[in-house]
Amino acid sequence: MPDSTSIGIVGAGLSGLVAATRLHESGHEVVVWEMRDRVGGRTWSPALGSNSLRLDLGAAWHWTAHTRVQDLAEELGIGRIPQHEPGTALYEPRAEQPVQRFPWPDTPPPSWRLQGGTQAMAEQLSAQLPDGAVQLRHRITQVQQTDHAVQVAVTGPSGPSSMTVDRLIVAVPPRLVAHTINFDPALPDSLTIAQRNTPTWMAASGKAVATFVDAFWRQQGIDGRVVSHAGPVAHWHDAVTADGRAALAGFLHPTGLQTLANEGEAALHAAIRDQLAHCFGDDAPAPTAIATSNWRTDAATTPPGEDPLHVEHPPAPPPVLTQPRWNGHLLWASAETATEHPGYLDGAIEAGERAAEQAMDATSIALNP
Ligand SMILES: Cc1cc2nc3c(=O)[nH]c(=O)nc-3n(C[C@H](O)[C@H](O)[C@H](O)COP(=O)(O)OP(=O)(O)OC[C@H]3O[C@@H](n4cnc5c(N)ncnc54)[C@H](O)[C@@H]3O)c2cc1C
Known part of the structure; x- marks a missing residue:
């Protein structure tokens, strides 16, 4: 992996991998850093029992209005099972x-539900990316603005390192971002407060x-x-x-x-x-x-020692959560930032697609310093 790549993505959950896939399809070079030893984030369908049944210990269902999940499942050839x-x-x-x-x-x-569990979407998206594009066990701790680029501090199995990317998409639940990632220069208070107050759905x-x-x-x-x-x-x-x-x-x-x-x-x-x-x-x-x-x-979902802020249904996000920062070099995904079905799988897909479009859209630059 070269020490400079065009678009970096923090988090290999569904939103991060959708963003990575859309950018890769458009010819961009992507690298995805994921702190866990697996992709999928809140979609997790481990094999269980002697016949290795993949069952959902995270997200499981989608509904009629969740057309992005239906479309992505079809695109990936994943069967849908009507809930009995x-x-x-x-x-x-x-x-x-x-x-x-x-x-x-x-x-x-x-x-x-999805055949093979909802994690199958993330696994298939990840498998379609070039070798080495998804770096498991790599945690981003610090994000710094530099001249026309973003530098990230990464802690991986072989120790800490730093990488420079042209643009960075943070595909991590906002509340976890506010508690666990440092930004230099600091993000505006209005954004940090909104991130802290955004419950992570089902955390x-x-x-x-x-x-x-x-x-x-x-x-x-x-x-x-x-x-x-x-x-x-x-x-x-x-x-x-x-x-x-x-x-x-x-x-x-x-x-x-x-x-x-x-x-x-x-x-x-x-x-x-x-x-x-x-x-x-x-x-x-x-x-x-x-x-x-x-x-x-789970420290990759709920900030350690923090209350997960339970809600019945995820609220629509305030616009501050989705605005590009640092002249369009710093962008946000994660299901909680979606305008339709925030918090859900469908919202994760919407957020990933929006972030990919923003990363490709030159007009987003310079609008929101
Ligand atoms: C128990 C449960 C049940 C659910 N049921 C449903 C359901 O039935 N239907 C539905 O639509 N939705 C459901 N959801 C919600 C659904 O899982 C989420 O909407 C979706 O998976 C979110 O994807 P995401 O990419 O936005 O975030 P996440 O899946 O949270 O992905 C974020 C990723 O970022 C990684 N990460 C975090 N910090 C860092 C860092 N500093 N450096 C590197 N990597 C980092 C995490 O490890 C994670 O992989 C459920 C969730 C849970 C937990």
């Missing part, structure tokens, strides 16, 4: 009370996935949806794959997050097994494998 919704669901009021069946009250808006949550020998719940007419006030999982959903491999996926209840924090992963997995036996009956097949995630304590 229950006719009959289960309600678990408390761990010591009987579980109740209830008819699922209304028809939820249709949603889809307060954790998920659980479990595989089974078969989808016994479908055969028993009770479907895969469980609503629990007891935990450790608050909502279970059917996550059976297109080829019929059986799984459930759910969001952790506060009691589950607490078990994870106080007693660790093994205790949480034991509690999940107990919950599944309570909900589906002691005779129901036990899970063959379980995996969990906690985005609240």
Whole structure:
């Protein structure tokens, strides 16, 4: 890798990789620095169980209005799986009370998952970039304006180094940017305050996935949806794959997050097994494998020691979050900066495409010093 390249991108989540792909397609040289040892960011679909089922421990669904996800999945040849919704669901009021069946009250808006999990989008985008364009385990700590360029301080497996790029796209959640990356000269207060006040969508949550020998719940007419006030999982959903491999996926209840924090992963997995036996009956097949995630304590999502600022739905971003800086040399992506569907996968694609256009658009230069 030469020590100067035209466009640098911080973060190999969906927004960063969409930006990198669009710029590469237009003939620009790109380098993407990613602090984790994998691409995908908040899309994470690790292989689980003996048949290596890829299940979503981060983002999973998209809806009818999320046309950018549909288009990107089609462009990449990734199949979409309609979400199986229950006719009959289960309600678990408390761990010591009987579980109740209830008819699922209304028809939820249709949603889809992606075959192989949502991380497949990032993996395929990354695979299409030139060798060496995505640098895993490389963290950006400092960004400095220089004459007609941007210099970044990178900490990688072989130690610290610095790189100069013509333009830089920061594809990191704004709140994480404000807490973990230094800018020289400092960014305007209005931008830093807006970044700090922008919740990172779903950063307060954790998920659980479990595989089974078969989808016994479908055969028993009770479907895969469980609503629990007891935990450790608050909502279970059917996550059976297109080829019929059986799984459930759910969001952790506060009691589950607490078990994870106080007693660790093994205790949480034991509690999940107990919950599944309570909900589906002691005779129901036990899970063959379980995996969990906690985005609240993930330092590449939530600033260490900071509250993740939980919100029901991500707010529309103030314009200050998307304006190019440093004469158009410093640009912003990340789902939270999207105008449509901010915080969602669709928003990540919008933000990545917008940042790529801004990087290619000479008119953005000099408008916003
Ligand atoms: C549990 C959960 C469930 C979700 N469910 C859904 C859903 O069902 N549908 C939906 O549409 N959306 C969902 N989302 C949101 C969705 O995951 C995000 O919108 C999307 O993945 C964000 O992509 P991004 O590129 O903007 O950010 P991220 O995915 O956060 O990517 C940012 C990347 O930057 C890297 N990074 C951070 N700091 C640095 C640094 N200093 N140097 C180098 N690299 C750095 C990070 O490691 C990360 O890879 C969910 C999210 C979570 C956590």
